[in-house]
Amino acid sequence: GQSLEQPSEVTAVEGAIVQINCTYQTSGFYGLSWYQQHDGGAPTFLSYNALDGLEETGRFSSFLSRSDSYGYLLLQELQMKDSASYFCAVRDLAPNAGKSTFGDGTTLTVKP
Amino acid sequence: NAGVMQNPRHLVRRRGQEARLRCSPMKGHSHVYWYRQLPEEGLKFMVYLQKENIIDESGMPKERFSAEFPKEGPSILRIQQVVRGDSAAYFCASSLTTDPTGELFFGEGSRLTVL
Numbered sequence A: 001g002q003s004l005e006q007p008s009e010v011t012a013v014e015g016a017i018v019q020i021n022c023t024y025q026t027s028g029f030y031g032l033s034w035y036q037q038h039d040g041g042a043p044t045f046l047s048y049n050a051l052d053g054l055e056e057t058g059r060f061s062s063f064l065s066r067s068d069s070y071g072y073l074l075l076q077e078l079q080m081k082d083s084a085s086y087f088c089a090v091r092d093l094a095p096n097a098g099k100s101t102f103g104d105g106t107t108l109t110v111k112p
Numbered sequence B: 001n002a003g004v005m006q007n008p009r010h011l012v013r014r015r016g017q018e019a020r021l022r023c024s025p026m027k028g029h030s031h032v033y034w035y036r037q038l039p040e041e042g043l044k045f046m047v048y049l050q051k052e053n054i055i056d057e058s059g060m061p062k063e064r065f066s067a068e069f070p071k072e073g074p075s076i077l078r079i080q081q082v083v084r085g086d087s088a089a090y091f092c093a094s095s096l097t098t099d100p101t102g103e104l105f106f107g108e109g110s111r112l113t114v115l
Helices: none
Strands: A003-005 A009-013 A018-025 A031-037 A044-049 A053-057 A062-066 A068-077 A085-093 A100-103 A106-111 B005-007 B010-013 B019-024 B031-037 B045-052 B052-058 B065-068 B076-078 B088-095 B110-114
Touching: A003 A085, A003 A100, A009 A018, A018 A085, A018 A106, A018 B110, A031 A062, A044 A053, A044 A062, A068 A085, A100 B045, B005 B088, B010 B019, B019 B088, B019 B110, B031 B076, B045 B065, B045 B076, B076 B088
Parallel strands: A009 A106, B010 B110
Antiparallel strands: A003 A018, A018 A068, A031 A044, A031 A085, A053 A062, A062 A068, A085 A100, A085 A106, B005 B019, B019 B076, B031 B045, B031 B088, B045 B052, B065 B076, B088 B110
């Protein structure tokens, strides 16, 4: 089975940098993804790490270390609109390679 | 290109009634997933379907819940004899077979309230 742990809440100020950690226990997976959800709306895909290392997409970066069973999402130059819930997810191996298992999410509050 | 469409957005049922939630995936997507989310909680996997096939239903309760994705038409998540504990947001997602990231595209969800 798959299980992922994230902090439940993180608070930061506008313009700052924040890191949201995700530790996992899995029986194997293809990659680690991150999703953003505003106010219970549709979750949206942010990033994906198939290999160890850092992936950068604009103000957001994501990191994976398979040896440490750990990943994180880094948000730079925080804006008020970044206040949302952030979920890490692992994508299962075949034959269920389409299925992703999600963590319980981290609620990020950005303050002025 | 329309996104994942779910309806109804909100559904109220009394205990013992049936709830039917519909999901039309993005054009060209052949994989559909249903997730359930309780307030302040994460997305819990329920079922993974391809056209006319259930690939993985390990997250779906064995009783009262069923899902289908027919050759024509939307995917349906059906909950029979609803109970208060079924109140939740039900999200549908779809993905492309060939996308190596397995990116999921989510609908806006259907919020079921059981009175």
